[in-house]
Amino acid sequence: MRNLLLATALVPIASLANAACAPDFTGVTLTVSTQNGPFIASALKTAADSWSEKTCGTVDIVEFPFSELYPKFLTAMSQQTGDFDVIGFIPAWVPDFAPFLSAMPAAMQEGPAWEDIHPVYRERLMSWGGEVKSATMDGDMHMLNYRADLFEDADNMAAFKEKYGYDLAAPVTWDQYYDIAEFFTASEAVDYGTAEAYRRGGQQFWYFFSHAASYTNNPNTPGAMFFDPETMDAQINNPGWLKALEDYKRGLDFNPPGALNNGSGDVRPLYSGGSVAMNIDWADSGVLGATEGAIAGNVRTAILPGSDKIWNSVTDSWDTFEAPVASPFLAFGGWQLAVPTDSENKDAAWSFVQEVTSAEVSGQAIVTANTGVNPYRLSHYENLDNWSAIFTPEEAESYLAAQRGSLDSPNVALDLRLPGFFSYTEVLEIELSKAIAGQVEPQEALDAIAAEWNKLTDEFGRENQLAAYRSSMGLE
């Protein structure tokens, strides 16, 4: 009798416990893998806690060094080992991973949460071969950072105007960028004009791409920046790319000594520590400058400079535009999450992805130090109050406006996404570093890269590569 009473009393309690698990993934343990923390992994851990609370499932976060991720994921997925339920990776790997990734459930591709993701991520970077195969959990692009205390200083403004004949402000063309860099390198106000990454293996080629986008991402020839979208012939040795390389190399005059050995990790403290007037970087420099740097309160961010002439690879001539065209480059493109087809817990895995990328959880991650998560939802850009813990109102406004403006730009340039990405970028890095070190002429370096890119394309199958390239450029 006593047992009966006890059982009767426990039934509603048990049903209450079950009701707390919505959806109920009791007994499910997800294996989620990404790079070593804190960046990205810490954001996944926070989301894992809230997901476990809601669903009663558990999450095991498995971290690997960045260089290990690609082979580990690809080997596991291609061998169908079922090792991972969710993988955190970068968009450049999508072409190689896509055959092994499940499509996002249709229910996740509708509603306010879906519409809240910026269209560039939602429609272009998350999609491959007409299917949504991944979910963006971090927005990434190159931007220009500059210092308000230097740019708004009356003496600097007067001296600049006198020397160059126009007002000192965030540059909208690369020529203006080099004028400003030259001005501050010569001035006493700061040590050097700008900082960019030039080191082989230090994410150097993304910086070069950011320059090249302005001269090669022609709105009249969509998708022709890296390759001819009809023939898959490499475009990297055309005059637009040459101009970009000459510009990129010219910047060394306004960087601190030893810049050839600076990677993106070196560029950040140079800006936040107050050694340079500007830098080009992902969103990290702004956050570092505002939170840990010597320039707190003076962090300002702008869209990358553009150009009023862009190379047209179809007519083999420069197209001239009335005003400078901004071609902000989505370097790297931000971390993404996906669920491999060999996962035995696909429903739970996609539910976890939904939790990580929800407006609430991601909204917190973007303003939490060291998560490495940058805005990618429209709500992220609109909620200025959320950023008060990091930025002053002026800093937040420029930081978010630059990111939103880059994504909204009609001529936004997408990063290279192609099977064999590392083979293409390896030769690029080698020749690029030879050219900027003065070992070979820029045109010679670009010709060598183009020859090797064409060879690789033939080796990997020109038709396959062409289809993949067109898909990555949204030309299906």
Next chain:
Amino acid sequence: MSQIPQLDRVKYAFIFPAFLLVLTITLFPLIYALVVSFQTIRIVPPVPAKFVGFDNYVEILGSARFWGSIQVTAMIVLISVAIQYVLGFALALALHHNVPGASLYRVSFLLPMFLAPVSVALIARMLFHPVLGPVNEFFTMFGLENLPFLTSPNFAIATLITVEIWQWTPFVVLLMLAGLQGLPTEVFEAARVDSISAWRRFRDLTFPMLLPLSVAVVFIRLIEGFKIIDTVFVLTGGGPGTSTETLTLFAYNEGFKKFNIGMTSALSFLFLIVVILFGTIYLAVAQRMIRRYQ
């Protein structure tokens, strides 16, 4: 009498499975890699395996990058090992003769050897920073400001050699000191009684008696030196261009950046051939030298 060979056969029969197992474990990876080196296998993008004979080898041998990496590796290894040996031997002699504070020197000289090469490279990166590094401060005193220690090919090679010397001279010191302490004291006492000078004692007694050990020490350092990758990866990434790219870094890039498994296997075997070639030449020269002193 006839039982002994039969017992031997039984003994060998028992040993054979273990011998086969060890042989399989030792040789299988090498044989597998050798087979793969005659195929085109790419993990990314996935390319089905195809037998291509010696094509991978021909392509590597025709590549300027391969020969460049051999030249860079050989230059770093030969120069650094030569200096490590001379410096290490000299330090070992000093420590052996109990200079004041010898025990303190002994510990401090050995410290660099215990550090992981990646840590050494990170320390070196700070030391040789062209603006903030103490080495720059030193050269600035002589009017040589902001030297491109890691970004000019010649400077970068010199820096890599310096780092190698700093880290691995202690290894030579350790072994040569052990050798010196094992030498018979009677011979040296007799030489001292005969008033033979310190230089002649070194030239005619110490050096020849330690020559076999010296050959072994230098051989170990040569083989180890050819595997250099960590310091190059952290300090220069093989750049500018490929001017500091060593053989192992070249193989790493082929294998783990391009996932060209067939080519990487061929490269590994060519690497083995290069090391054997250098090792054989070195041992032949060393043998002649030992014979001359005997």
